[in-house]
Amino acid sequence: MSLLFVCLLIAAPEASAEVQTLRGDVVRGALLELNERQVIVSTPEKKVTIPTSDLQQIRLGAIKSAAKAPAAWVELVDGCELLASDFGVKAGECQLILVGGGEVKLPARALRSVRFQEQTPALAAEWSKIRQRPATSDLAVLRKKERLDFLEGVLQEIDGVAAQFRMDDEVVRISRAKLEGLVFFPPQDKPAAPVALVVGNDGMRFQVQAFSLTDQGLKLSTPSGLQLVRPLASLASLDFAAGKLVYLSDLEPQLAQWTPYFSGGKLSEPLSKLFRPRRNQALLYGETAGDDGALQLRFIGENGVPNIRSFAKGLALHSRSRVVFELPEDFRYLKALAGIDARLGQQGNVRLRIEGDGRELYSASISGNDPPHPIDIELKGVKQLVLIVDFGEQLDVGDYLNLCDGRLVR
Numbered sequence: 548m549s550l551l552f553v554c555l556l557i558a559a560p561e562a563s564a565e566v567q568t569l570r571g572d573v574v575r576g577a578l579l580e581l582n583e584r585q586v587i588v589s590t591p592e593k594k595v596t597i598p599t600s601d602l603q604q605i606r607l608g609a610i611k612s613a614a615k616a617p618a619a620w621v622e623l624v625d626g627c628e629l630l631a632s633d634f635g636v637k638a639g640e641c642q643l644i645l646v647g648g649g650e651v652k653l654p655a656r657a658l659r660s661v662r663f664q665e666q667t668p669a670l671a672a673e674w675s676k677i678r679q680r681p682a683t684s685d686l687a688v689l690r691k692k693e694r695l696d697f698l699e700g701v702l703q704e705i706d707g708v709a710a711q712f713r714m715d716d717e718v719v720r721i722s723r724a725k726l727e728g729l730v731f732f733p734p735q736d737k738p739a740a741p742v743a744l745v746v747g748n749d750g751m752r753f754q755v756q757a758f759s760l761t762d763q764g765l766k767l768s769t770p771s772g773l774q775l776v777r778p779l780a781s782l783a784s785l786d787f788a789a790g791k792l793v794y795l796s797d798l799e800p801q802l803a804q805w806t807p808y809f810s811g812g813k814l815s816e817p818l819s820k821l822f823r824p825r826r827n828q829a830l831l832y833g834e835t836a837g838d839d840g841a842l843q844l845r846f847i848g849e850n851g852v853p854n855i856r857s858f859a860k861g862l863a864l865h866s867r868s869r870v871v872f873e874l875p876e877d878f879r880y881l882k883a884l885a886g887i888d889a890r891l892g893q894q895g896n897v898r899l900r901i902e903g904d905g906r907e908l909y910s911a912s913i914s915g916n917d918p919p920h921p922i923d924i925e926l927k928g929v930k931q932l933v934l935i936v937d938f939g940e941q942l943d944v945g946d947y948l949n950l951c952d953g954r955l956v957r
Contacts, residue, residue: 562779564588565606568597569791569956571882571923578779581605581760583742599742602787608748610783617646620662620728623653625738625771628752634661637704646749647781655702655731657771662728670695670727678730686730687712687721695727702729738770744786747777758785793875794860795883795953796826801931802871807943824870825863830947831890842949843889844919855889858951863888864936866897866946872932874955881926883953885911886919887945894945898937903929912939913948926955 566574566588574597576590586605588595619634621643629651631643641655660678673695677688686697687710703711703718710721710729741754745767753775757768764778803824822830829840841857848854861883862870887895893915901909901924908924926932936948 562607566595566597567603567606568601569603569788570601570880571921578760581758581765581785583755583757599787603792604788605785607779607782607784610746610750611748613646613749616665618663619643622659622661623657623769623771623773624659624734625657625741625769625773626752626754627769627771627773628750630749630751633707634663635704635706636702637706645751649775651773651775653771653773656734657773658729658731659733660728660730663723663726664690664728667693669693674727682730682732685712685732688727688730689721689725690727697730702731705729741770741789742787744789745777746783746786747781748783749781753777791957793878793955795872795881795950795955796860796862798872798875800824800870800872802869804869805865806867806869822865824865824868827860828863829888829890829949830863830865831888842951844884844886844949844951845889845892847918853889858884858949861949861951861953862934864934864948864950866936866938866943866948868934868936870934872934874926874930874932878926878955878957880956881908881922881924881932881953882956883922884919884951885913885922886917886949886951887913887915888947888949891915891945891947894941895947896939896941897946897948898939899948899950900935900937902933902935904931914939915945919951922950922953 562578564576564578566586574588574590574595576588579589579594580587583599585596585598586602617630617632619631621629621631621634629643630646632646633644635642636655639655640652641658642650642652644650662674666674670693677686677695677697684699685702686699688695688697698712698714700712700714703713707723709723710726712719712721739756741756743755745753745755753767754769755767756770759766761776764776765782766776768774805823829842831840842861842863843855843857846854846856864870885899895915897913899911899913900907903926909922911920913920938946
C-alpha cells in the first residue's frame with residue numbers, strides 16, 4: 548500500500564523529553580536519537596541509552612484544546628486517528644488535509660470510519676455501537692432527531708457537498724450536512740501490530756511500526772503504510788506500553804472485600820458501597836473531598852513544602868480490605884506507589900501485605916506521616932495475587948490507602 552504525505556517542514560530545535568521506563572525510572576533531557584530500537588537522551592550528567600523494549604512512555608508536551616472543531620474525525624484500519632479540515636474520496640482514493648496543515652492521500656481501503664459532527668455522550672455511545680457491529684458492507688450513518696440510523700451499501704465518492712452511496716442497484720445522493728459519518732467495511736487482512744502509539748498535542752493518534760528522529764521532526768511509518776513527518780513541537784507523547792504492562796485497576800478481581808472494624812450482622816448497602824475497594828477513584832470524593840475524587844498522594848519537596856499528585860490509575864482500599872487477582876501469564880514485576888490519601892493529611896495508619904500464591908511478597912506499615920512507599924516486587928511464576936490492607940495503630944481512623952499506578956510489567 549503506497550501512501551503519500553506532503554507538508555512544509557522547518558528544522559526542529561532540540562527537544563526536551565521525559566522518558567519513563569517500564570521499571571518506573573525517569574530520565575529527563577534532550578533527545579539525541581529516537582527510533583524503534585532505542586532512545587538516547589542527553590542529561591546534564593551524561594548520555595543515557597534505553598532500548599525501546601524497556602520503555603513505557605516518552606513525554607514531549609501537553610495536549611492542547613483545539614481552537615475549533617475539525618471538519619472530519621478519521622480512523623484508519625491500523626488504529627490511527629486523524630483530524631482533518633477537509634476530506635474526500637474519489638475513484639478509490641481518499642484525500643484529506645490535516646488540521647494544522649499537510650495533505651494526505653491514501654487508498655480508501657485504509658479507512659475504517661470517518662465522522663463529520665461533534666457528538667454528545669449519548670450520540671457517541673450510539674456511534675460506537677454502530678461502528679462495532681458486524682458489517683457486510685459500508686454504512687452511511689445519519690442523525691435523526693438526536694438519534695443515529697444507518698444505511699447499508701457501498702460508498703462511491705464523497706466531497707464537501709454530498710456522498711454518492713450505492714444501495715443494491717441504485718446510487719443515492721446524501722447531503723454531507725445530513726451525514727453523521729461513514730463506517731467502512733473492514734479488510735480481511737489485519738495490519739501488523741504497531742511498535743508504539745504517537746499522540747499529537749492536537750489529539751491525533753498514530754500507530755507506528757517504524758520511526759526515526761530527523762532534523763525536521765519524527766518520521767513515522769504506520770502498519771497500513773502511511774508515511775509522514777511530524778515536528779516534535781506538535782507531539783505530546785510516545786507510548787510503548789501496549790502488551791508490556793497491565794494496570795491492576797484494569798483487571799477484574801476475583802474478590803474485592805471490605806470488613807468493618809465492628810463486624811457482626813449484615814452490612815447496610817450504603818455503608819458497604821462507601822468503603823468497598825474502588826478502581827481509579829478515591830474513597831473520599833465529591834462533596835466530602837471537595838473535588839472529583841482522583842487518587843492523591845502527598846510528596847514532600849526539597850524545600851519541605853508538600854506537593855499533592857493525582858493519579859488516573861490505581862486502587863483505593865480501606866482497612867480491612869482484601870482484593871484477589873488471577874494474574875495474566877508472563878508478567879515479571881508488580882510496581883506501585885502506596886500511601887494514605889493526601890486529603891487525610893497526617894492521619895491514617897495501615898498494614899499493607901501483598902501475597903503471591905500464599906507466600907508473602909511485601910509487608911509494610913504505612914501512615915499519613917510517611918512519603919509514598921515505592922513497591923517493586925518480582926512476580927515470576929505467580930498465579931494469584933492478594934492485596935491485604937489491615938488495621939494499624941489507630942484502629943480504622945483515616946485508614947484510606949491509595950495504591951497508585953499499580954501495574955504488572957513483563
